[in-house]
Amino acid sequence: MNTSNTSAEYIKQEKFLVAVDCIIFGFDTESIKLLLFKRRVEPLKGSLSLIGSFIKNDLNLNDSAKQVLEESTGLKDIFLKELRTYSNIDRDPGNRVISVAHYALIRINELDIKNVEEYDAHWYDFNDIPDLIFDHKQMVEDAIYRLRDEARREPICFNLLPEEFTIPQLQSIYECFYQRNLDSRNFRKKILSFDILTKTDKKDKTASKKGAFLYVYDKEKFDSFIAKGNRFQL
Amino acid sequence: MNTSNTSAEYIKQEKFLVAVDCIIFGFDTESIKLLLFKRRVEPLKGSLSLIGSFIKNDLNLNDSAKQVLEESTGLKDIFLKELRTYSNIDRDPGNRVISVAHYALIRINELDIKNVEEYDAHWYDFNDIPDLIFDHKQMVEDAIYRLRDEARREPICFNLLPEEFTIPQLQSIYECFYQRNLDSRNFRKKILSFDILTKTDKKDKTASKKGAFLYVYDKEKFDSFIAKGNRFQL
Numbered sequence: 001m002n003t004s005n006t007s008a009e010y011i012k013q014e015k016f017l018v019a020v021d022c023i024i025f026g027f028d029t030e031s032i033k034l035l036l037f038k039r040r041v042e043p044l045k046g047s048l049s050l051i052g053s054f055i056k057n058d059l060n061l062n063d064s065a066k067q068v069l070e071e072s073t074g075l076k077d078i079f080l081k082e083l084r085t086y087s088n089i090d091r092d093p094g095n096r097v098i099s100v101a102h103y104a105l106i107r108i109n110e111l112d113i114k115n116v117e118e119y120d121a122h123w124y125d126f127n128d129i130p131d132l133i134f135d136h137k138q139m140v141e142d143a144i145y146r147l148r149d150e151a152r153r154e155p156i157c158f159n160l161l162p163e164e165f166t167i168p169q170l171q172s173i174y175e176c177f178y179q180r181n182l183d184s185r186n187f188r189k190k191i192l193s194f195d196i197l198t199k200t201d202k203k204d205k206t207a208s209k210k211g212a213f214l215y216v217y218d219k220e221k222f223d224s225f226i227a228k229g230n231r232f233q234l
Numbered sequence: 235m236n237t238s239n240t241s242a243e244y245i246k247q248e249k250f251l252v253a254v255d256c257i258i259f260g261f262d263t264e265s266i267k268l269l270l271f272k273r274r275v276e277p278l279k280g281s282l283s284l285i286g287s288f289i290k291n292d293l294n295l296n297d298s299a300k301q302v303l304e305e306s307t308g309l310k311d312i313f314l315k316e317l318r319t320y321s322n323i324d325r326d327p328g329n330r331v332i333s334v335a336h337y338a339l340i341r342i343n344e345l346d347i348k349n350v351e352e353y354d355a356h357w358y359d360f361n362d363i364p365d366l367i368f369d370h371k372q373m374v375e376d377a378i379y380r381l382r383d384e385a386r387r388e389p390i391c392f393n394l395l396p397e398e399f400t401i402p403q404l405q406s407i408y409e410c411f412y413q414r415n416l417d418s419r420n421f422r423k424k425i426l427s428f429d430i431l432t433k434t435d436k437k438d439k440t441a442s443k444k445g446a447f448l449y450v451y452d453k454e455k456f457d458s459f460i461a462k463g464n465r466f467q468l
Contacts, residue, residue, distance in 0.1 A: 006328065007275065007276050007328035008275075008276070009276065010328050010329045010331070013251055013288040014288070014291050015249035015250055015251055016249055016251075016289075017244060017247055018332060041243040042242070043241055054247040054248070055250070056248060057250075057323070058323065059323070060321040060322045061321040082318050082319060084318075085295055085316060087294040087295040087296075088294045089291070094240065094244050096291060
């Protein structure tokens with residue numbers, strides 16, 4: 001690091017390795033999954049890990065996380081938020097590393113498979129997360145907790161859905177988030193009562209012969225729904 | 235830092251200065267205030283700043299923030315939460331510093347004045363925050379936004395009140411958070427309808443001759459209120 005411009009008080013301070021770790025959730029139109037890969041460096045080489053990286057001097061944390069995501073999935077402009085920092089002094093046996101966890105929501109069908117394969121990354125069930133290195137499992141649990149909370153207040157689930165989707169697909173996302181089955185009739189009634197979806201004249205017939213109508217999410221209507229003091233409680 | 239135990243992959247990575255900055259809100263039974271101090275080191279020595287510190291190798295971020303708070307206020311065991319990281323590469327002209335902002339809520343009357351004076355810290359009006367160094371004003375604005383959101387879901391305001399308080403004092407806190415006047419009759423009616431406060435037989439007569447009854451917050455009742463699916467919306 002260039003220290004020529006460093007204030008005197010700063011020079012005597014200790015420095016730290018800083019990493020970003022990305023909790024990448026994806027939806028394949030049926031269920032939510034988590035993207036994990038086998039760690040390539042010691043310690044714990046070969047163990048399951050979140051996808052992360054040490055940060056560099058020319059990027060802020062958010063851009064560092066975006067870079068990790070793009071490298072591992074080929075995707076740009078995806079939903080990405082800081083979760084929180086993990087800084088226990090012995091969290092990484094390789095050395096002291098402060099990690100800033102970020103969570104991302106993506107549509108699995110938009111992934112560049114080549115990138116994912118090059119990264120040797122694989123999808124795991126949202127409701128059955130395997131053991132992970134360091135405190136990564138805690139990061140995932142914290143992210144799920146945050147998502148559950150956010151899903152009640154913001155339309156984040158639409159980051160997981162294709163532009164056109166069925167009501168049962170939307171319901172599957174909420175069932176994953178809340179980890180319980182929801183009554184289909186009540187769910188449909190409630191989500192339509194919010195008046196934030198527009199029905200198309202197309203049908204998805206992959207799940208049943210009769211098919212299910214495809215809907216699109218209307219951001220303008222959602223913003224006006226929230227502006228009226230409503231909450232997105234399903 | 236001890237590098238004898240450092241993994242080979244880690245050694246070649248860049249290291250960073252990491253700081254915690256504390257956004258300390260206090261309540262003096264009338265209004266919410268923010269604790270600031272004049273910066274003692276270059277760059278921008280003498281300018282108004284949040285209270286912060288570079289972190290050391292033997293503490294995690296939360297404990298570092300607790301230490302800063304204890305040194306500047308003399309208080310232990312206070313409400314303290316991580317807000318988020320601030321990591322733009324040019325945010326601090328002294329050098330690249332990644333700062334993890336934390337917000338705290340305290341009762342001003344419990345402060346150790348000696349500590350605050352030694353720190354040369356002063357209280358500023360919550361609704362009229364002066365210019366601050368670096369991105370500290372942004373940190374304060376982000377903390378206020380977070381507090382407003384949290385106050386709707388959690389009983390955080392009781393961290394600002396003495397054990398026994400009046401309804402008008404509680405109302406003042408909400409008026410600061412929401413930055414608007416609330417109707418006293420409606421506020422009293424609503425907060426009492428939650429059934430989470432216990433009325434004492436004592437009165438506070440500092441604000442009026444007639445006086446206002448003192449109440450205590452009942453954590454057990456609050457927990458059962460939330461468990462029933464209620465929200466703390468005032």
